[in-house]
Amino acid sequence: MQTASTNICERMGRSQELSDSKRGTVIGCHLCNKSIHNISWLLNIPQSPVSGIITKWKQLGTTSTQPLSKRGERMLKRTVRRNHQLSVVSIAKDLQTSCGLQISTTTVHRELHGMGFHG
Template sequence: MGHSQELSEFKRGTVIGCHLCNKSIHEISLLLNIPQSAVSGIITKWKQLGTTATQPRSERGQRMQKCTVRRSRQLSAESIAKDLQTLCGIQVNSSM
C-alpha cells in the first residue's frame, strides 16, 4: 500500500475545529473523507504540541550519512563531511 500525500493545513484545521465542536472521530472521518487514524493522529498531535504543523524528521541526516558512506566507500571522510554539510546542513567531524 502506497503512502498518500499529507493533508493540507486547512484540512488539519478543519479537523481541530470539528473536534472543538464535540464531533466524534468517526463523524469527522466521514464528514471530511479522511481515515480515522489520520483524524486521531491530528487531534493527538494538536493536544500534545499545540500545533497541527508538520514537524521535521530527525532521522534524515543519519540515513543520508549511511547511504553516502555505503555508496562511496572510496571517498575520503573529509569529502563525505563536506557533502553532508552542503546537502543537509549538518556539521560533521571527519576525524573520528
C-alpha cells in the first residue's frame, strides 16, 4: 500500500520530454495560426511547453532538444575539486570514460587555467 508521501512524490516529479511528433504537431498548429491556448487545449499540453517549443523553433529553426552547453565545464570543476592532485592526463581519461566526452589534455589544461586552477 502506498503512503501519502509516496503519492506526493509521484505527482511532483518532472514530466517526461515531449516526443518529436508532438513537437512537430505544435509547430504545425502554430503555422495554421492557432493560438498557444488553443494548441495547449487541443494537444492536452500545458501552455508553457507549447510556448517554449514555438520560441525555440523561431530562434533555432529546430524543435529537438539541445545538449547542456556547460555540462563538460561543470564536470571538470567537480572532478578537480574532489581530487586536486590529479594530473591533466588522468582528468581527461576520467571525463572520457565517465561521460563519453572526447576531450584532449590540452583542452583540459586550457579550461582549468581559465577557471583559475593553476599548478
